[in-house]
Amino acid sequence: MSDKYLTLSELNLEGKLLGFVGGESGKYKYLQLSIPSGNVEIKLSKDLRRSLSSSLVPGQQIRVCGYSKLDSRTSEIKIKAYQVTPVDGCQNQGLSPQTKPRIMVCQKGGCLKRGGKGLLSELEKTLCDRGLLDKVTIEHTSCQKCCGSAPNCVLQLGKKKYKNIHPEAIASLLESHLTE
Incomplete structure (x- = not known):
């Protein structure tokens, strides 16, 4: 065959x-x-x-x-x-463009019922207080297939992903990442 x-x-x-x-x-x-x-x-x-x-x-x-x-x-x-x-017209083609850190927060039923809305508002407040809100992209996602650990939130810094961490820890990681 x-x-x-x-x-x-x-x-x-x-x-x-x-x-x-x-x-x-x-x-x-x-x-x-x-x-x-x-x-x-x-x-x-x-x-x-x-x-x-x-x-x-x-x-x-x-x-x-x-x-x-x-x-x-x-x-x-x-x-x-x-x-x-x-393809850039510049000579620095070996360097990849720096992308904004992303925070993906699940907004489906299970996560919302287990505190997803509160997590999102606490995250936005923490980032705003530290002046980081405009330096990050917050995405509302569909189910991340980790319902057992809801509410789900993933921080992506370059190729690294951090799952289910507290908003204060996210802000600290962002600060250290952005000062590098």
Whole structure:
């Protein structure tokens, strides 16, 4: 029995990001890219989906590294990305842009019933008192699949994630992270 898809080759595409499609907000499955030969739709690997929709904006020049596959039944070529990076006109391309720290607070029923609203307001008050509210992005999320430890709150500093920590601890971590 043969595989439905045959891997053709690895590729690097550079073009203008037209937008994201498929899936819910923040978890888009595809990006649309305008290249000289036309527009292409590129599937995103699962680990790229969440991070890209918040860090890239339509109209931005990007480089996509991926591979192409041929559907042996329909003869259609599909492209899947494993790396997407912005293309800057500057010489410091080796440096990635500093993204704002993110705090993701679950706003679904279980977490709200177990103090999610209070956690969110205490968090906003603590960050405001320390002058950190404008230096962080607070996102209201759907279920984070950790209902046993509700209310759920995740602090993301770069690639590090801190789960279920008190607002005072979040503020302290943010202060130390932002002064580095």
